Amino acid sequence: MRFTSETSFEGVREQLFTLGEIPGVLWTPEGAAGTRPLILMGHGGGRHKKDPEIVHRAHRFVAECGFAVAAVDVPGHGDRPKHEEYDRIATENQARMEAGVDPAPLIAGFQALVARQTVPEWRAVLDAVQQCEHVGHGRVGYWGVSLGCGLGVPFVAAEPRVHAAVLGLGGALASADAAARITVPVEFLVQWDDERVPRDQCLALFDALASGEKTLHANPGKHGEVPAFELDSTMRFFARHLGS
Numbered sequence: 061m062r063f064t065s066e067t068s069f070e071g072v073r074e075q076l077f078t079l080g081e082i083p084g085v086l087w088t089p090e091g092a093a094g095t096r097p098l099i100l101m102g103h104g105g106g107r108h109k110k111d112p113e114i115v116h117r118a119h120r121f122v123a124e125c126g127f128a129v130a131a132v133d134v135p136g137h138g139d140r141p142k143h144e145e146y147d148r149i150a151t152e153n154q155a156r157m158e159a160g161v162d163p164a165p166l167i168a169g170f171q172a173l174v175a176r177q178t179v180p181e182w183r184a185v186l187d188a189v190q191q192c193e194h195v196g197h198g199r200v201g202y203w204g205v206s207l208g209c210g211l212g213v214p215f216v217a218a219e220p221r222v223h224a225a226v227l228g229l230g231g232a233l234a235s236a237d238a239a240a241r242i243t244v245p246v247e248f249l250v251q252w253d254d255e256r257v258p259r260d261q262c263l264a265l266f267d268a269l270a271s272g273e274k275t276l277h278a279n280p281g282k283h284g285e286v287p288a289f290e291l292d293s294t295m296r297f298f299a300r301h302l303g304s
Contacts, residue, residue, distance in 0.1 A: 061077055061078075061079045061188035061189070061191070062077060062078050062079075063075050063076065063077045064076045064077060064078060068090045069119075070119070070123065071089060071090050071122075071123055072087055072088075072089065072090060072118075072119050072122045072123055073087065073088050073089065073090045073091075073092070074086075074087050075087075075088075079132075079184060079185055079188050080184075081140070082132050082133070082140075082181055082184075082185060083109065083132065083133050083138060083139040083140060084109060084130060084131060084132035084133070084185060085109050085110060085130065085131055085132075086128065086129070086130050086189060086192070086195070087118045087119065087121075087122045087128065087129045087130075088122060088128045088129075088194050088195065089122055089123070089126055092126075092128075092194040093193065093194055094193075094194070094196060095195070095196030095197060095198045096126055096127060096128050096194075096195065096196065096198050096304075097125075097126075097127045097128070097198045097199045097200070097201065097298070097302035097303060097304070098127065098128045098129070098130065098186075098189065098190065098195055098198060098199075098200050098201070099118075099121055099127055099128070099129045099130075099200070099201040099202070099203055099298065099302075100129075100130050100131070100182060100185070100186060100200065100201070100202050100203075100215075100222075101114055101117065101118065101129060101130070101131040101202075101203045101204060101208070102131070102134070102182075102202070102203070102204030102207070102208030102209075102211055102212045102215075103131060103133075103134070103137070103138075103204075103207070103208055104205065104206040104207050104208055105206060105207035106137070107137065107138075107207075108133050108137050108138030108139070109131040109132055109133045109138050109139075110131075110138075114131050116291075117129075117203065117291060117294075118131065120291065120295060121295065121298070124295065125295060125298065125299055125304055126304050127201075127298070127302070127304075128189070128192075128194070128195045128198075130185060130186075130189050132181070132182070132185055134174065134178050134207070134211065135174060135177055135178065136150075146170075146173075146174065149170055149173070150170065153166040153167070153170060163256055163257075164231055164233055164257060164258055164261050165233055167210070167231070167233075167234065167256065167257070168210070168231060168233035168234035168235075169234075171207065171210030171211060171230075171234045171235075172210075172234050172235075174207075174210075174211060175210065175211050175214045175215070175234075178211045178215070179211070179214050179215050179218055182211075182215050182219075183215070183218070183219055186200065186219065186221060198302075198303075199223045199224075199301070199302040199303060200219075200221045200222050200223060200302075201222065201223060201224045201225065201226075201298050201301065201302050202215065202216050202222050202224075202225040202226070202227075203225070203226045203294065203298075204225075204226075204227060205226075205227065205228045205229040205230070205249055205286070206229040206230065206256075206257075206283065208227075209227045209228055209229055209230030209235070209265075210230050210234045210235060212225065212227055213227060213230065213234075213235035213238045213239050213242065213265075214235065214238040216238075216242050216244065217238040217239070217241040217242050218238075222244060223244055223245075223301055223302060224244050224245045224246070224297065224298060224301035224302060225242070225244060225245075225246050225247075226246070226247045226248075226249070226294050226297060226298070227246060227247075227248050227249070228248050228249025228250060228262070228277070228286075229249060229250070229251060229254065229256075229257055229262070229283060229286070230257060230262065230265055231257045231258065231261030231262055231264070231265055232261050232262075232264035232265040232267075232268055233261060235265055235268075236264065236265060236268040239265055239268035239269045239270070240268055240269075240270050241270065242269050242270055242271055243270050243271055243272065244271060244301075245271060245272075245273040245274065245297075245301050246269055246271045246273070246274040246275070247274075247275050247277060247293065247294065247297045248265075248266045248269070248274060248275065248276050248277065249277050249278075249279075249286055249290060250262045250263065250266070250276060250277070250278040250279070251278075251279060251280075251281050251282060251283055251285060251286060252278055252279065252280045252281070253280060253281055253282050254282060254283045255282050255283055256283045257283065263276075275297075277290060277293065
């Protein structure tokens with residue numbers, strides 16, 4: 061793991077890094093030392109590790125909870141090179157959706173393909189970040205919706221270090237089998253009028269989770285219209301399960 065730059069803003073230290081071919085970013089409290097909870101965040105489709113919504117959430121997790129937060133670019137996004145196979149599939153899927161084909165199976169198939177690469181990558185990133193003296197081996201949480209849910213469900217299912225997860229805007233077609241292996245507390249977001257992931261698929265994924273503690277947060281609106289107040293609930297959820 062190699063850090064390539066460092067900046068600070070309003071008490072939050074931001075360090076860009078690379079791990080092999082994986083570009084990532086780590087946010088921690090400025091001047092932090094010692095072990096603290098860590099949240100790994102998965103960005104949405106077509107976005108990247110420093111998407112404004114990722115940065116906003118990360119800064120609040122760090123500034124208000126004292127957490128460390130890490131995010132990386134998934135294949136074909138952000139600072140990663142174009143991935144010819146993924147680009148071809150994404151282009152074909154977009155054309156088929158515009159022609160009226162049900163998007164849910166197309167999205168599910170694509171996410172399942174990408175997850176085969178991202179799950180081992182994210183586990184390696186977790187290994188590396190926890191070696192940092194200002195992060196350490198504290199409790200780990202995961203946050204990811206949309207593509208971040210499709211990739212995050214198999215990651216959480218495979219990674220025993222994750223103690224709690226916020227997921228949502230994802231369907232059962234891609235992730236039901238992995239969801240059945242998740243037993244940690246989950247807060248799950250659903251947009252009732254989601255035009256990309258049918259409501260019944262979202263609810264089926266929530267139902268598939270084997271977690272003894274899982275909470276469904278459903279709000280009116282389309283896929284990208286999760287209310288801002290849900291972040292407050294997310295922070296309380298992680299504070300309760302990860303500590304400080």
